[in-house]
Amino acid sequence: MKSFAVLLLTVVYLRFSINARDVYPSRKRNKTQDAYDSTSISFEGESCVEAKPSADQSLTKAICHPYRPIARRADKNVKRTEVCKSTVGDDLLFATPAEQEWRENLFVTYTIRSRVGKVQRMPKSPSRLLTKFCWQLIVHMYCRFFLPKCDMTSSRPRAQPICREACREFKSQCQKEWTQAQRKFKSVSWAVQKLASGLERSSSLMWCKDLPRQRGPDIPECYYPKMLQEKKEKPRPFTDTCFHDDGRTYRGNVSVTRSGYKCQSWTSQCPHRHHRTPENFPELNGAGNACRNPGGQAPNGPWCYTTTVNQRWEYCNVINCETLKKSKGLFHR
Numbered sequence: 001m002k003s004f005a006v007l008l009l010t011v012v013y014l015r016f017s018i019n020a021r022d023v024y025p026s027r028k029r030n031k032t033q034d035a036y037d038s039t040s041i042s043f044e045g046e047s048c049v050e051a052k053p054s055a056d057q058s059l060t061k062a063i064c065h066p067y068r069p070i071a072r073r074a075d076k077n078v079k080r081t082e083v084c085k086s087t088v089g090d091d092l093l094f095a096t097p098a099e100q101e102w103r104e105n106l107f108v109t110y111t112i113r114s115r116v117g118k119v120q121r122m123p124k125s126p127s128r129l130l131t132k133f134c135w136q137l138i139v140h141m142y143c144r145f146f147l148p149k150c151d152m153t154s155s156r157p158r159a160q161p162i163c164r165e166a167c168r169e170f171k172s173q174c175q176k177e178w179t180q181a182q183r184k185f186k187s188v189s190w191a192v193q194k195l196a197s198g199l200e201r202s203s204s205l206m207w208c209k210d211l212p213r214q215r216g217p218d219i220p221e222c223y224y225p226k227m228l229q230e231k232k233e234k235p236r237p238f239t240d241t242c243f244h245d246d247g248r249t250y251r252g253n254v255s256v257t258r259s260g261y262k263c264q265s266w267t268s269q270c271p272h273r274h275h276r277t278p279e280n281f282p283e284l285n286g287a288g289n290a291c292r293n294p295g296g297q298a299p300n301g302p303w304c305y306t307t308t309v310n311q312r313w314e315y316c317n318v319i320n321c322e323t324l325k326k327s328k329g330l331f332h333r
Helices: 002-017 031-037 057-063 097-108 132-146 164-184 191-196 226-232 321-331
Strands: 110-114 185-190 303-305 313-315
Touching: 097 132, 097 191, 132 164, 132 191, 132 226, 164 185, 164 226, 185 191
Parallel strands: none
Antiparallel strands: 110 185, 303 313
16 A cells, blocks of 8 residues: 555656646657667767766656657547648657647638638638648648657757747748738638737747747757758858858868867767767768768858767867958968
């Protein structure tokens, strides 16, 4: 009886200390969780001390959940909303199944009325108001905004926020289309857009002001979608002696930071855990521990995780190509 009381008190303590609203039993292991759990703590054949302890498993299971792991309705005739399924994939999400269901229902909660009388080909959903690209981008951004990925690189799982730069670029691409749609039709009311607009309300697609800026691989790293980067950027040539723009095309062999820290291999998870691996970023294939800027997460050039426990990352000692060009011009005068 005494052991049962201790067990009950332990369960109650965990329930409230992690602030988990709904805890659902997991029917099967998620492959994202397995990837973090099986992390080796060896580095180049030597023992390695991790910079941060791994997240407690009971805590992770309570906070981070796969996309819709449990069917909450037995009625087969009830159609489930799965707008974000292709966007989030196998990621563990910082939302309980109940929260996932509530947030996804926002996508199908809308009203559209014509401004003056009847309009030919009256749109039946917000998707008909926009170009294909903007509709896909809006859904992608809202899915990542309302169903954020669990960042497990520290001792406590955290929600991965949208980068402020991504939010602003998103609005520069599609805000005009959405505003025109609202002008054409009287009271386009879309629940997910109204909630994402935050304090701006009205026709704003998203409230960007409170989102974090891109500051390299800080914890948690903010999210910048690839489809937005591809739309924005012009291809730059690969370089190995200097870097252009944010250094994403740098392919040199420098593997020491500006302060002299040795770089951690991109395939290693020690001392610093991360998700910027060759599997997730093909440009890291064959990079070893050379400086790179995978995904353009750091705005000021190539960088790397360091092998020093108390220094997660730092920019590398690589010169900007424009600076190099100017210095050569001065030298030849």
